[in-house]
Amino acid sequence: MADKTESIKLVKELSRKEMTFAIAPVEAGRKMLLGSADFHVYEVDFGAEKPEPRSLGQHESYVTGLAVTNGVAISSSYDGTLIWWNLATSQKIRTVNAHGKWVRKVVASPDGKTIASVGDDMIGRIWDAETGKKRHELVGHAVTTPTHYPSMLFTCAFSPDSKHLATADKLGQIRVWDVASGKTVATLEAPIMYTWDPVQRRHSIGGIRALAFSPDGTKLAAGGIGKIGNIDHLEGMARVEVFDWKTGKHAIELSNDSNKGIIERLIFHPSGTKLLALGGANDGFVQVIDLNAKNVPLSEKLTTRPYDATYDPASKLLTVSGHNKVADYALTW
Amino acid sequence: MSDRRRGSASFCGSPEHGIGRRAFLGGLAAVAADMTVLDVLKQPAVAAELKKQQKRVILLWLAGGSSQLETWDPKPGAPTGGPFRAIPTSVPGIQISELMPKMAKRMGDTTIIRSLNTKNGDHGGGAKLMMRGRMDDPSLRYPDLGAVIARELGQVHSAVPDYVSFYSSTEGRDFAPGAAGFLGSRYSPMELTTSLMPENIRRPDAISEIDHAERAELREVLSKRFARGRSSSELGAHNEAYARVRGLMASDKLFDISKEPQKIRDEYGPTQFGEQALVARRLVEAGVPFVRVARAWWDSHGQNFETHQELVPELDHVMSTLLDDLKRRGLLESTLVITLAEFGRTPTINASLGRDHFATAWSATLSGCGVKGGTVYGKTDAKGQSVTDGQVGAPELFATIYRALGIDHQKNYFVGSRPVPLTEPDTDPIDDVLV
Amino acid sequence: MRVSLICGLALFLLTEVVSGGDLLPADRAIEDVVDREIDAQLLKEKIKPAAQADDATIVRRLTLDLVGRIPTQAETREYVDSTDPAKRVKLVERLLNSPGFARHQADSFDAMIMAGGGRESMRDYLAQALREGRPWDRQFREIMAGDESKPETKGSSGFLKSRIKDLDRMTSDVSSVFFGVNVSCAKCHDHPLVHDWKQDHYYGMKSFLSRTIEFGAFVGETDYGTVKFKTVSGAERQAKFMFLTGKVVEVSGGAEPTREQRQELKRRSDEAKKKKTPPPAPSVSARAKLADVALQEGERDYFARSIANRLFARFFGRGLVMPLDQMHSENPSSHPELLAWLARDTISHNYDLKRLIRGLVMSHAYSRSSRWESSTSAPLARMFAVGAVRPLTPQQLATSMWVATTDPNSLPADPGLDPKDSKLEPLADRARGLASAIARPGEEYAIGVSEALLMSNSDRLQDVLAESGDRLVGRLVKIKDRGEQVDLAVRNVLGRAPDAEERKLLADYLAKFEGRGAEGCRRLVWALLSDSEFRFNY
Structure with a gap:
């Protein structure tokens, strides 16, 4: 099953004391933004001999997401805010009290006009990228779990044509929204990604943590973790489900024996035939999923436990932000 | 056949026994001795006196080990602090985790002890230690807090149970089952696991x-x-x-919580923990001296923050509802509500975004009866790695609990002819938190 | 000093010397020696013991003690009606050789060995050992260092396994269960009064056990590991491999393992876990060395006295030394010569448990009435002047409930004809569920209100009280005459005939159920089962 055309190799590593939850390239180049557990947003030139992160400023809690568009970066945080940063001047443009609870992710639309954020108030919000004005509140995810505990809205992703936004929650529900109207156009379910333990431990674990649309916009991939026996640990099988989202049909469901933990990031190959999945429990892994062959031609341990990653097709470099490292890998796939 | 049991049996038959069951009603002892509680309650004046004097305990047992950093001892901004912020409380100068906004408004009746160093980071050992206040000595099985309170504050021929323990999740249930130890099975808990109604x-x-x-x-x-x-x-x-x-x-x-007005049931909420806390209130109201409500399982080795995001708001809600309800009924001044676990959680955050077992610097709370509300005792360092002020262990905590209830923490039980004090000799209660 | 206040009364040093010259001759029968020594003391204290119990009580007592259930009506009748002067010997022989003996003794030894050890059980291993009549010293060796890959010692590591995470407990339990000595006080300090007894003894015992490791699902042992401890003055000391008597033995090895060795061990352990194979044996087993020294001539008195005392306690309700784990000079035996004689006899007869049990239950002291009829107050229990009233274990109780509620017609009329007890033994298995509901097994068990609630309201009694099939209630409802109903019920449950007063009381009770006779019978049988007379071995 191993295909020699797939390989991954560590190129460069940057040690970090803190967890780095988010990474985003500033432009097509080696300059990156990092969202850190020390509340700071850093800028770092990964092309430099010795990359030295420089703080742009800070939130009041963990930085969970970063979006970059037209010379502006938007960061999200557990402090409930989104901050717009001018990348040319490294100045704060504005701070928006975006969510009533912890903000989990912020993304920019491919056309650069729109920003979307999700938070544990279970509302997705669509913002004007330039003005920071709110355009829509996306209300529909259940606020509590069936057993009366607070749910969480972990992730979101834009479609390649910028017309749709997918959001996904702890219970394994994905909602696809029409960006222009703010209405739900599709609802998909991946309930296996949520484990409620009603007997042994009486709480839950899991949720969809990563979403990605295929380059042609027809497929939507969701990543998380399968059912877990002992929910004290992330001891379940990493899980990816790919939907033909307009029909709601599953294209693929993949639970790979060799990788335990939760999928934190999904990236489609530009061809649309392969999917890169990163995640882990205590250790990190990366796997390449061949959507046509429905197999996994590459599955490797990483030197860090990843939280986010970005891939540059031109340089074929995969940059991973993780538990206490940020690392560049040369990826052939 | 058990020699140990014989030891306890002869103990129970000793003259000390009669004295040992302290006449908790003082002048009312003669009345109480001949009647069941329910009979006594038929006389309004007696009932009122009883209600005023009888002390009780509700132990909220956060099994598996809740995180002090996400509850009572937040370290916002520290590398170990996690994502949640601290919020001010109704008592100036005291801050707790933002996951507990309801308790933040009600700090006036609660004292936080932030300086527990109990050294035992193993579930079984920790649970036994924190339920009994000390480790068994291999020749002596100690009674746990509930059994001691049942014996000290219960009535000999009580018609109500005197030690009730809820533990519904299965994980960790056997780590510290209710244990009467050398006090004998008379003081074993009525244990509820699968249902709100006791078996049989x-x-x-x-x-x-x-x-x-x-x-x-x-x-x-x-x-x-x-x-x-x-x-x-x-x-x-x-x-x-x-x-x-x-x-x-x-x-x-x-x-039977269906006997409770819907409004009250709604206040406690629909979770099992809420319902059990409501039963606990009904029980202490009727004179049951000790109720444990175990909420398991907090052992967040993976995804600590999401686990606490789920469980702490429930604790916040249930605990504040319980305190409000007790207060409204005039019971809070005679009821001690405790939050306790077998240990806390590591300040260090692991790669699964979890926190592991940590007994070196963690927190417990005491609310209501006999304690100075609105206080914090003890201090941990900036990262929460160690106690810097007021370090106490399980014996001191237990001495404090006994004293809050008016029980002499140095009182001796006799096992055969061997004197066994309630807490080890030279143990001091934390006077700073006692009224 | 703090610790001495806590531990001060638990002294332990065995200074009672077994002096052959002072004891009754070795060739006397056990039962004779038991009676001679106990009677001598009664005489000295001018106590006239209770009379011998009646035959119905004796057959009930023996059957409960030896095979863990009450006798059937047929068994009782045969014994009571027999005029054979050797009937008791014959009954004891039959019971000792019936399958119930190994089953029930395995339960009893399991409770003794696994006390406080959680839910693990060594029953399968113990039952096999008892069935084969394996001597107690051999069982001890196997429990300490048995080869689990052999079928005959499978499960022998249960004792160690249940204590593997707590070496101090293992040390304390080995000393207490097998030697009747509680050394835990010497963990913190030398004994304040008995100068021979030092921390060295505690840590000496611990040294033998300190190489014990968890190895997959098995218990393993390494070749290294020594124990250091701090004396009260704070000095660090290296423990020797020292038995309780002070005897020191050399055990090779001891150097701390290197990182590689540890990793290698972990790798092998993980592999064994996967393959489910037992661990490789160490080149020298420190635990086997402990068994060797403990069973050596000159050192083996602790071992022999402890088993004699524990078995005496099992059949007489209390030991010759109480508590059972406090066998030391400050806590003398009630009958020191008897204990010494029994220990010597046990050693010289190769630790034969069956022989010792037979001797104990054949004594007159064993078969006294438990009722003190004299107007004087009852003598102290340590005089053994009156039979003890002992609660049945949950398993004895549950099995007896099944036997008591089985229609006697469905059981063999002649107890001697079916040596396999093929009708009775399955009842013990059926009773296990009910037994576990009555209480968790283990040393802490005591009668509490949960048992009374279970008996009063649980549907778990439905099966025993059913009206159908081979159940007693089904049989009773078919009987017209109330007197006959009462007679049958009392005989089947309590193993005796009702007296006149009971006959009237119970018949009057049944009369209240006019038109709903089945209910009456069920209630009557319930009252007999929950009555103290049924609950105890008396």
């Missing part, structure tokens, strides 16, 4: 009320005939156990 407390439909009662009478007559000329402490225990059956069966209503 309700008469089966197949037998009528009168048949059930007459059958018990026949049993008693036969047993008395057998006991003539025979003596054994177990023989006494056997008949004493049957003598309590009818009274306990009459207390089944206490476990």
